[in-house]
Amino acid sequence: MSVFSDVPQAPPVAVFKLTADFREDSHPQKVNLGVGAYRTDDCQPWVLPVVKKVERLIVEDESLNHEYLPILGLPEFRSASSKVALGDDSAAIKDNRVGGVQALGGTGALRIGAEFLRRWYNGVNNTATPVYVSAPTWENHNAVFADAGFKDIRPYHYWDAAKRGLDFTGFQDDLEKAPEHSIFVLHACAHNPTGTDPTQEEWKKIAEIMKRRNLFVFFDSAYQGFASGSLDKDAWAIRFFVSEGFELFVAQSFSKNFGLYNERVGNLTVVAQDSENLTRILSQMEKIVRTTWSNPPSQGARIVSKTLNCPELFAEWYAANVKTMADRVLLMRDQLKSKLQALGTPGTWDHITQQIGMFSFTGLNPKQVEFMIKEKHVYLMASGRINMCGLTSKNIDYVAQSIHDAVTTIQ
Amino acid sequence: INCLQFSSLLLFCFGLCSSWWGGVQMGPPDPILGVTEAFKRDTNPKKMNLGVGAYRDDQGKPFVLSCVRKAEALIASKQLDKEYLPIGGLGEFTKACAQLALGNDSEVLKSSRNITVQTISGTGSLRIGANFLSRFHGGPRDVYLPKPSWGNHTPIFRDAGMQLKAYRYYDPSTCGFDFKGALEDISKIPEQSVILLHACAHNPTGVDPRPEQWKEIADIVKKRNLLVFFDMAYQGFASGDIDRDAWAVRYFIEQGHNIVLSQSFAKNMGLYGERVGGFTVVCKDAEEAKRVESQLKILIRPIYSNPPMNGARIASTILSTPDLRSLWLEEVHGMANRIIKMREQLAAGLKKNGSSHNWQHVIDQIGMFCFTGLKPEQVERIIKEYSVYMTKDGRISMAGVSSGNVGYLAEAIHAVTK
Numbered sequence: 001m002s003v004f005s006d007v008p009q010a011p012p013v014a015v016f017k018l019t020a021d022f023r024e025d026s027h028p029q030k031v032n033l034g035v036g037a038y039r040t041d042d043c044q045p046w047v048l049p050v051v052k053k054v055e056r057l058i059v060e061d062e063s064l065n066h067e068y069l070p071i072l073g074l075p076e077f078r079s080a081s082s083k084v085a086l087g088d089d090s091a092a093i094k095d096n097r098v099g100g101v102q103a104l105g106g107t108g109a110l111r112i113g114a115e116f117l118r119r120w121y122n123g124v125n126n127t128a129t130p131v132y133v134s135a136p137t138w139e140n141h142n143a144v145f146a147d148a149g150f151k152d153i154r155p156y157h158y159w160d161a162a163k164r165g166l167d168f169t170g171f172q173d174d175l176e177k178a179p180e181h182s183i184f185v186l187h188a189c190a191h192n193p194t195g196t197d198p199t200q201e202e203w204k205k206i207a208e209i210m211k212r213r214n215l216f217v218f219f220d221s222a223y224q225g226f227a228s229g230s231l232d233k234d235a236w237a238i239r240f241f242v243s244e245g246f247e248l249f250v251a252q253s254f255s256k257n258f259g260l261y262n263e264r265v266g267n268l269t270v271v272a273q274d275s276e277n278l279t280r281i282l283s284q285m286e287k288i289v290r291t292t293w294s295n296p297p298s299q300g301a302r303i304v305s306k307t308l309n310c311p312e313l314f315a316e317w318y319a320a321n322v323k324t325m326a327d328r329v330l331l332m333r334d335q336l337k338s339k340l341q342a343l344g345t346p347g348t349w350d351h352i353t354q355q356i357g358m359f360s361f362t363g364l365n366p367k368q369v370e371f372m373i374k375e376k377h378v379y380l381m382a383s384g385r386i387n388m389c390g391l392t393s394k395n396i397d398y399v400a401q402s403i404h405d406a407v408t409t410i411q
Numbered sequence: 412i413n414c415l416q417f418s419s420l421l422l423f424c425f426g427l428c429s430s431w432w433g434g435v436q437m438g439p440p441d442p443i444l445g446v447t448e449a450f451k452r453d454t455n456p457k458k459m460n461l462g463v464g465a466y467r468d469d470q471g472k473p474f475v476l477s478c479v480r481k482a483e484a485l486i487a488s489k490q491l492d493k494e495y496l497p498i499g500g501l502g503e504f505t506k507a508c509a510q511l512a513l514g515n516d517s518e519v520l521k522s523s524r525n526i527t528v529q530t531i532s533g534t535g536s537l538r539i540g541a542n543f544l545s546r547f548h549g550g551p552r553d554v555y556l557p558k559p560s561w562g563n564h565t566p567i568f569r570d571a572g573m574q575l576k577a578y579r580y581y582d583p584s585t586c587g588f589d590f591k592g593a594l595e596d597i598s599k600i601p602e603q604s605v606i607l608l609h610a611c612a613h614n615p616t617g618v619d620p621r622p623e624q625w626k627e628i629a630d631i632v633k634k635r636n637l638l639v640f641f642d643m644a645y646q647g648f649a650s651g652d653i654d655r656d657a658w659a660v661r662y663f664i665e666q667g668h669n670i671v672l673s674q675s676f677a678k679n680m681g682l683y684g685e686r687v688g689g690f691t692v693v694c695k696d697a698e699e700a701k702r703v704e705s706q707l708k709i710l711i712r713p714i715y716s717n718p719p720m721n722g723a724r725i726a727s728t729i730l731s732t733p734d735l736r737s738l739w740l741e742e743v744h745g746m747a748n749r750i751i752k753m754r755e756q757l758a759a760g761l762k763k764n765g766s767s768h769n770w771q772h773v774i775d776q777i778g779m780f781c782f783t784g785l786k787p788e789q790v791e792r793i794i795k796e797y798s799v800y801m802t803k804d805g806r807i808s809m810a811g812v813s814s815g816n817v818g819y820l821a822e823a824i825h826a827v828t829k
Contacts, residue, residue: 004694007547010705013498013712037494045492052490059487065473066722067465068683071441104531104715111714120435143713216431247431261495262720273430283438290441290563291570292714294534298684299721 014139018379027377031395033386034379036192036358037261038226038325041392048259048321050313054303064302069295071286073102073267077301080308081267085221085235085250092242096275101268101285102296106222106253107140109268113218113249114148115288116281121216122181127151130182132174134158136383138192138220141185156184159194164351164363166196175209183216188250189234190227190357193385197227197356203237207244217241217248225257227357229326231318247273254304256358257322263300325389329358332391336360339400345407360386368406376402442562446800455798459816461807462800464614464779465683466648466746469813474746476681478739482728485735491724496717498708500529500689504723507730508689512643512657512674519664523697526704528711529718532688533644533675534563539690540640540671541571542710543703550603550638557581557593557607559804561614561642564607578606581616586772586784588618594631602636610643610672611656612778615806619649619777625659629666639668644675649778651747653679653740669693676726678779679743685722750779753812760821768828781807789827797823 012020018034040046058064072078078100083093092098103109114131122129127149133141135155145153156178157170175184186206191197198206210217219241224234238250250269255261270285272278289295307313337352352360364372364384372378378399380386391399440448446462468474499505509520509527519525530536541554554568557580565575578600579592600606608628613619620628632639641660647653663670669692676687690707694700711717729735758773773781785793785805793799799820801807812820 004547004692004699004703006549007699007702007706009702010709012705013708016498045494047490047493051493055487059483065475066479066682066684067473068677104719107712107716108714121431124434140713140716143709147710147713255495260493262493262717264715264717264719272432277430277432277435280435280437281432284435286441287438287566288570290534291567292535292538293531293686294563295684295686297531297686297719297722300719 015381018381021373022379025377025379029395029398030377030379031390031399032379033390033399034381036256036387037389038256038259038358039389039392041328041394043390043392043395046259046325048317050307050316050321051259051303053316054306054313057306058299058302066298069102069298069301071289071295072282073100073296074298074301074305076309077305078102078267080305081252081254082269084224084231084308085238085252085269086242086271087232087235087239090239090242092271097272097278099270099272099278099282101270101282101289102301103251103266103268104264104293104296105255105266106220106251107144107266108264108293108296109251109253109266110141110144110220111148112285112288112292113251113268114145114150115292116285117183117216117218118149119288120284121183130154130179132156132178132182132184134185134187134191136193137185137187141220145185158191159196159361161363164348164361165354166198166202168198168202172205172209175206175213175215178213178215180214181216183218184210185218185220186237188219188221188224188238189236190223190359192222192357193359193381193383194361195355195357195359196351196361198237200236200240203240207241207246211244211246217246219248219250221250222253223256223357224252225318225322226326229323229330242271247271254300258304258307258317260300260303263303264297265300265304329388332388332396333360335396336388336391336400339396340403343400343404345400345404347407358387358389360388362386362403364403364406368410371406371410372402376405378402442802446802449794450800453798453800457816457819458798458800459811459820460800461811462802463808463811466678466681466779466810467813469749469815471811471813471815474681476739476742478729478735478742479681479725481738482725482732482735485728485732486724493720496529496720496723498711498717499704500718501720501723501727503731504727505529505689507727508674509691511653511730512646512660512672512689512691513664514654514657514661517661517664519693524694524700525691526694526700526707527689527691528704528707529723530673530688530690531715531718532677532686533642533673534567535686536673536675536688536690537564537567537642538571539707539710540673541568541573543692543707544605544638544640544671545572546710547706548605548638550605551601553601554605554607554640555597555600557609557613559615560607560609564642573605576604580613581618581782583784586618586782587775588620588624590620590624594627597628597631597637598635600635600637604637605640606632606637607640607642608659610641610646610660612645612649612780614644614778615780615802615804616782617776617778617780618782620659622658625662629663629668633666633668639663639670641670641672643672645678645778646674647679647740647743648747651744651751653743664693669695676722680726680729680739682722682725685725686719687722687726750809753809753814753817754781756814756817757812757821760818761825764821764825766825766829779808779810781809783807783824785824785828792827793823797826799823
């Protein structure tokens with residue numbers, strides 16, 4: 001009798017199943033608008049030229065070895081990462097109250113942060129603290145906090161399907177009604193999956209309520225630079241909250257803006273009230289890391305660190321490579337909207353260019369999505385989310401036509 | 412009002428100015444890291460760092476294997492993309508990883524009744540395993556560790572929600588294996604509990620059971636219907652022979668134990684910082700393996716989504732490229748041999764210094780670590796007076812010993828034990 005005979009088959013993770021189905025599809029015009037990874041106009045993955053350059057430097061450097069990194073990660077990486085998020089002139093950094101925990105991607109940063117909060121926030125081991133995630137949100141947010149031990153994970157109003165925009169009234173309402181000390185997971189920019197971000201005025205209001213109601217700020221920043229093309233613009237919300245005196249966490253990912261998806265490069269930036277608090281916090285972060293992965297992987301952190309810390313490489317990364325990606329996405333947004341409007345596709349399509357980042361919440365309903373996949377071989381998430389990077393000059397007409405057909409034939 | 416009330420009042424008045432984290436205690440310093448910190452501060456030119464758990468060459472330098480450098484060059488020339496790996500990791504790697512542990516002609520592999528996922532080195536593997544057991548193991552929550560075991564085993568299992576117990580293992584009076592004590596304790600473990608076994612090169616003692624002893628352990632473990640969790644962090648590194656070091660794992664499987672297994676490539680490929688490891692569940696059949704796989708993915712995704720590519724790609728390239736694999740086997744043999752040589756030289760040096768103690772255990776113990784038998788006061792003395800740094804339990808890393816300093820080490824040990 002096996003000890004595992006009762007282990008049930010788990011459902012596959014949706015976004016990866018979509019890609020698996022796409023791969024098996026032999027239709028010549030198939031398009032994958034599922035998984036969130038950048039593609040060139042030839043629909044190819046893109047290893048950033050600056051990354052190739054830096055990798056060569058690393059391989060050729062005989063003085064480098066494969067020794068363990070410290071538990072909290074590569075020091076130069078951690079400080080450079082936090083600086084990217086908070087800005088070169090960050091007062092908080094100057095005050096020595098900012099620290100970083102190198103983590104495995106944005107996911108790893110979220111998880112370490114979540115574990116820490118469960119152990120030390122709002123009491124000790126308080127699993128009852130409510131955690132609020134946007135409705136909708138990246139599907140893994142729920143599991144990260146649940147597996148970290150939180151028992152009460154709730155949605156906050158975010159996407160208004162009717163007006164295809166931010167439900168700011170509902171959002172504020174949830175902030176006002178949330179129990180004190182609740183944790184809120186905020187998308188720093190380029191909200192996944194809707195692409196809809198609060199305006200600066202809206203962020204100010206959110207901050208005011210959160211401060212008044214003693215709510216904890218946990219930023220998820222997976223698209224800095226990638227969203228608008230500007231690192232500063234994409235970090236505006238984070239920096240505003242820091243300037244308002246919040247102690248907060250920022251889970252940073254370098255998967256997209258460096259194209260380093262599979263090297264798992266992330267950083268949990270911790271902004272504490274003062275350096276004494278920071279020291280104690282980081283000591284406890286070490287304990288969490290030690291039983292999760294002991295110390296983080298070296299390769300990706302080296303690449304990012306070398307790039308961020310060297311002016312010429314930084315310029316190439318930012319002004320050339322990041323700009324290339326951001327510009328292509330903006331172009332595809334522009335063209336998709338134009339084509340839908342030209343086709344006379346029912347509905348308004350302004351949201352396609354108003355939304356920001358890699359994703360667009362098309363507004364297609366599940367039936368229409370099914371039609372897109374089954375009849376048109378255009379793969380997108382059941383939520384109607386499309387990855388703009390999957391669009392190219394070669395397939396955009398087909399996709400626009402497919403959306404048009406879906407909207408006109410399926411209610 | 413008294414002082415406490417006054418300060419509470421003050422804190423209350425500060426309101427918004429107070430931190431969320433006032434109640435966060437300072438975490439205790441890591442004992443092993445502490446050794447290295449103290450070593451770094453020491454100005455004695457003869458100082459030795461024997462706390463380090465990473466291999467060093469005879470010049471005391473980190474060693475990047477040639478097969479690793481060659482693999483890296485090969486990989487660089489392929490211009491691969493950086494797309495996300497599947498949650499379970501690089502397929503070529505997990506296949507090679509399982510083959511390495513179980514043997515090429517393993518019946519388990521032929522029937523596809525194992526699931527092997529890529530993990531964040533040994534720690535990541537143990538943690539995934541612990542999480543999986545915590546969620547799905549229907550038996551008792553207890554994990555039985557040998558006494559002593561790697562320091563990080565306890566917090567890993569605890570953080571995963573399991574409870575820790577122990578079985579006798581190390582005999583301080585012989586600096587060897589307490590075989591009788593181990594069998595007695597294991598025979599009393601409640602059925603379906605989890606027992607953790609070090610596959611080879613026990614950490615921290617270096618004491619391994621002999622094959623005949625493993626057979627008896629396998630027998631009693633089967634009688635008690637225990638779930639076996641093998642931790643194999645030193646395959647190849649212990650004896651120099653990868654098959655010999657995997658013997659216990661393979662024997663248990665042949666005897667019908669459906670084990671779970673953690674593997675690390677940190678030491679045997681010197682890929683420490685790349686975080687390369689594997690976690691395997693040997694299931695009843697392929698169908699069960701599929702179910703288990705699906706649940707492992709559900710566990711992994713909210714920790715780090717999918718594993719890092721670089722190290723797995725290097726390991727996989729080495730394992731599946733014939734001349735790189737042979738080179739690797741040679742280099743692993745070389746590392747193990749240097750350790751064995753240092754053991755012999757240390758034991759000889761102690762004898763030469765006129766020590767009256769029996770130092771046979773230095774030679775009998777295997778792998779990177781040696782439990783010297785030094786008592787805490789002797790450890791304190793050897794650190795203070797000779798700048799020889801080791802952990803309080805008297806464990807030394809043989810990797811930190813070289814032909815250049817083994818003589819000094821023998822002198823120092825003799826001085827504090829005579």
